Amino acid sequence: MIMDLEPQKIIKLDESVVNRIAAGEIVQAPVNCVKELVENCIDAKAKHIQIILKMGGLKSIQILDNGCGILKENLPILCERFTTSKLKNYEDLQQIGTYGFRGEALSSISMISRLTLQTKTRDEILAYKVKYDNGNMIGNPMPCAGNQGTSITIEDLFYNVPIRQKTLKSSFDEFAKIFDCIAKYAVHNYKISFTLKKHGENNSIKTQISESPIDIVRVIYGNEVANSLLKVQAGDENLKFKMEGCISNANYSGKKGQFLLFINHRLVESKNLKKAIFDDLYRTVLPNTVQPFIYMSIEIDPRNVDVNVSPTKHEVSFLNEDLIVENIKKEVEAVLLKTNETRKMYTQQLLPGAANIIFETSFKEKDKIYAKDMIRTDPKSQSIIKFLNQSTESQNVSQIVQSSPESRKMQKKQIESTRLSSIKELISDVETNCNDNLKEQLRNLKFVGNVNRSKSLIQCENILYLCDNCRLGWELFYQLSLKYFENFDVFEFEDPLDIKELAMIGFNLDECSWNEEDGPKENLSDQVAKILLERKEMLQEYFSITITDKGLESLPIIIPDYAPVFGHLPMFIVRLAADVNYDDEKECFKNICSELATFYSKWSLKESNEKEFDYLMEHVIFPKIQAQLQPPKKFVDDETFLKLTSLQELYKVFERC
Structure with missing residues (x-):
């Protein structure tokens, strides 16, 4: 040629x-x-x-x-x-x-x-x-x-x-x-x-007109961030600069870092300053899983600043940058060291004389409880098995998460309130749709036992119910997914799981109902990987679902000591790509929480023996249902709770309970 x-x-x-x-x-x-x-x-x-x-x-x-x-x-x-x-x-x-x-x-x-x-x-x-x-x-x-x-x-x-x-x-x-x-x-x-x-x-x-930037931080980023902030100042007449701002203290436990930098009132980026403070200095003070909140306003003599560096004006160049960065780092370090010396460590101790407290109750004749009405189990009492078996049963359940080849590290995070109105609306929808009478009964439930993997017996006051574990589980995990939005604990896989391979497995399952009109499975698997990679920042930030070019690296922990059945992971990945409306924020979050609930509530096929499963339901799942579930109104009519009998009815038959 x-x-x-x-x-x-x-x-x-x-x-x-x-x-x-x-x-x-x-x-x-x-x-x-x-x-x-x-x-x-x-x-x-x-x-x-x-x-x-x-x-x-x-x-x-x-x-x-x-x-x-x-x-x-x-x-x-x-x-x-x-x-x-x-x-x-x-x-x-x-x-x-x-x-x-x-x-x-x-x-x-x-x-x-x-x-x-x-x-x-x-x-x-x-x-x-x-x-x-x-x-x-x-x-x-x-x-x-x-x-x-x-x-x-x-x-x-x-x-x-x-x-x-x-x-x-x-x-x-x-x-x-x-x-x-x-x-x-x-x-x-x-x-x-x-x-x-x-x-x-x-x-x-x-926001309203305020007297301090911390007031605005409180409105937008929440009380926990605002309460952790310390004022910091720096300056040097020879370098012709001054800095004012606020930084999170050594006790801060937020997972999402923020670095707000304004130079001569312009929102800009400075890689050198961020590395010196955000990456280097705070790493000596905070755990790796915690990211600081930093706001700085730096004023430099305009004659020493070039604001015409890039078309978007997000970068500026200024004289004596290294000296100014070092000066600011020194002042920030001094402020941090003061709080690091007084870092809070929370412990719980038995109060003096607590073991000698005697509760006295006076009974009146009108308070007398007849045998047919007497409830012989206290929902507030805790079975000694829960404590005696912690070295065996609890460890076995925990090992499903911690010792399995899939899981490497669990990270504990402190809950922060969300700022997004869409999540607040979804939580409000749950609260509005809650049946208060049923909720009150659940707060007093006593777990009786499992009939099988999908049905359990519980006692609420003097009534014995047969309950649908699958419906209860889905609703529980859906509500907890909303509650822990942006605040999930995480467990990380030892080796990333290939998204395309997971999707291929999913498309080969009967549950997927794939047919030739859908197109080749290989192409569909590529689409699944592409869709999830495009949303990886959102999935990681809000749901602790970490997806990289290497594959799936982490999943959220919704309930401690509980891991989902990983046999359902391929379908979860397929549905996360195909059944979530990513164009509408509220629908997107609702769909993702629904898919998490579907994935995590499929414990009926959990590979554990009956003893482990009984422990899981009695001491892990149902305590969460008792303490946190807001039962929807539909539970009254859809046989999620099926009344079997009551103490009064049993008394008629046996004349004793």
């Missing part, structure tokens, strides 16, 4: 092509869009900023503020490239104190979406509404009623860049990125109120 060595003619790209290429560099996902517009709101001195999203920003983004507004005379050139009110010459860049300065954000957004803007300044009587396309204003500004400030609506993001649309993740993942971004800006800009919500749903973030 003869190669064509003729030189090609160089041509100048059309301006529309140049603009679209530039737009792709600045706006790579909905979160970039939101970030740029929120920064514009802050530059406009807004005190209230509201963000409303459809489909994680893929369908529409609406941002409203009460800032100074935009002059009508500036509207025609608003979305043109390099139009800005922040700079007049290059030298101004050395002292820039605002977020925006290049005049590219609105231009880039208008190149890849349909942009509508409404704005009103303090001195104008009316607001003006206008639309933009490819950086150009369409028609003339239309007067309309409106409040002071600006409202920008972006629709059909990347409608003219189909390849970018295909590379974006699900609406849930995109919303999670925006949530994280707004949470960080809200903490730093605590004197501005922020609201973030999905269209037609409750607020996901809602």
